[in-house]
Amino acid sequence: MSHAPQLRIPAIYMRGGTSKGVFFRLEDLPEAARVPGPARDALLMRVIGSPDPYGKHTDGMGGATSSTSKCVIISRSSQPGHDVDYLYGQVSIDTAFVDWSGNCGNLSTAVGPFAIANGFIDPARLPKDGVFPVRIWQANIGKTIVCHVPLSNGEVQETGDFELDGVTFPAAEIVLEFMDPADEGEDGGALFPTGNLVDLLEVPGVGSFQATMINSGIPTIFVRAKDIGYTGTELQDAINGDPAALARFETIRAHGAVRMGLIRDVSEASKRQHTPKIAFVAPPTDHVVSSGKRIAAGDIDLCVRALSMGKLHHAMMGTCAVAIGTAAAIPGTLVNEAAGGGERQAVRFGHPSGTLRVGAEAANVDGQWQVRKAIMSRSARVLMEGAVRVPAG
Template sequence: MTHAPQIRIPATYMRGGTSKGVFFRLDDLPERAQVPGPARDALLMRVIGSPDPYGKHTDGMGGATSSTSKCVIISKSTQPDHDVDYLYGQVSIDTAFVDWSGNCGNLSTAVGPFAIANGFIDPARLPKDGTFAVRVWQANIGKTIVVHVPIANGEVQETGDFELDGVTFPAAEIVLEFLDPADEGEGQGGGAMLPTGNLVDDLEVPGVGTLKATLIDAGIPTVFINAADIGYTGTELQPDINEDKAALSRLEAIRVAGALRMGLIRTPEEAASRQHTPKVAFVAPATTYTASSGRVIEAAGIDLNVRALSMGKLHHAMMGTAAVAIGTAAAIPGTLVNLAAGGGERTAVRFGHPSGTLRVGAEARHVDGQWTVAKAIMSRSARVLMEGAVRVPGDAF
């Protein structure tokens, strides 16, 4: 019996924000994986090590969490006034599935440094020292992200003293601008940032009851609910949620109900093939708590607490795209996020999450009866962890 040998594919393993993933140049992928379809999905699943019934990703590059089961494909931009196109795939851990329905805000941070280091930016455009704004077209959702990359001696600066809660070591600060982050096409609202047109909805959830919810599509479609309404304080850490199967089932029911109400899916069954979006997050007024690192987060240092789920589990920190949704919702008076933060008008919010705190800025405006937001801003960091090539069996895709 003969077996196909492994093939070698150039790749870079990068951390971006509180996530990490395998980055590819589009032209480096095998020809049949350079276009969307089953071959590409099968290749990326094999790279990550999915589907894995053991939930460990022992035979792949994944880390068996939603934050580490990710792949990114970068190519020269097809859009005017942009440097690169960025396509993101969220690889399911235990099922044969790659979700292309949304963006990863954390890995967006690493796209700028990757683009510079891999020759997508003419070196003549780079300053000797300073910052360079890489204009990124986020191909999953059709949005522009500007990644302000620090430059030292003409190259990407990766080391620094910027500390990001949820990341062990400091690095160089990278500022992200998510331009016009509200969705333009999906949902029953015809592209409105608030798909139902309401600041707060009564969301009927089978088996759970009727909950107050803010449904927003900025950064990523997100269903916000009050922590107290589902028996939480908003100070929970991962074990409090992820080790409670009944809780995860209830939160998934809320996600499905929100997806239906937002018009993202037509039937509950469709939610199984749309695991990445929408997100579910629960909010609560600022309360002192102990983060997963053991550090005490004082109520006086934050505006509110937020906990969010990604791919069916409580996230260890906060997804970057969900942070955009949090900042945007906080800027709109009357949403659940805004009310948890104390109400009123605001252009920035600092919230507590399981690993610590995060500040995100957004300026919302009410124009022609609809809320809009021009951009959301936050700081993250990124670093190359390994570069070279990944290997997969030649018959795996």
């Protein structure tokens, strides 16, 4: 009986921030998968182990969560002044679908170390000891990310004492700069695609409530926690164990996506699972996070919970953190309101695993809000390197 052989494809399994993914060099992929299309999607789904009706990814590299069902493709940059092009695929767990509509801010942290360790940077440019700024072209959204990678004795430094809530062990700190993170759009005002800092969002079957819809880092819909029956201190089980709640959030997300101009009809939301994100915010309050650690209200500016791929995230997506930092810096948004109002250049927010600080440089220019960059610290580490195996065909 004939059988298909397994392909052997060089790959590296990396953690970046609070996410994990399988990293490939474009040149190492099978020829048919070096270009966008069904062959590439099929390959990455098989690598991850999707679609999996059991929701476990037992026969793949995925972890059956939105944080761990990810693939990254790196190539030499096609853009002047950049070192690498970074393409990100969010693989659906239980359906045959790869979403290319946005970036992963957490895995962006691992792109810089990957680029250095895999020969994309001329060694003559690298310091023996110090920090090197890898300039990344985020190809999904056409944006620049600067990843400040520490080096020690000529190699990427991975270990260190930087602690990141949502990650068990400390590592070396990597600073990320998301340059001009807003989507300019055609009208130059797409930071707020509706033109408003706050809109009344009407959702049939759910209700009407105020929302801040912003394009920075990743398109995100923010609502007040109290307006939808929550406190802003919920952990994953409170949301993910409630199918009715998840359905309501998806309905809100779909109608918000239409208002943001990302889709034409709510029926299209199922084919755009990665974006927009939906999050709910609340003023700071004492609460306990998933590790059992107590967070004091005085240690944070606000509480935020966000959903990714239809489930409450265990920590916070890096791109959504950019949206939080940007919205917090702009008086009048719901995020700024939850943080106490006023002008600010940085915000520390509580999420299900702890806290995160993010800075943003926003300014009102000729009546339009603009954001020059957002900054945050993360960490990254190689977990395994070698090759993945997938059945041919």
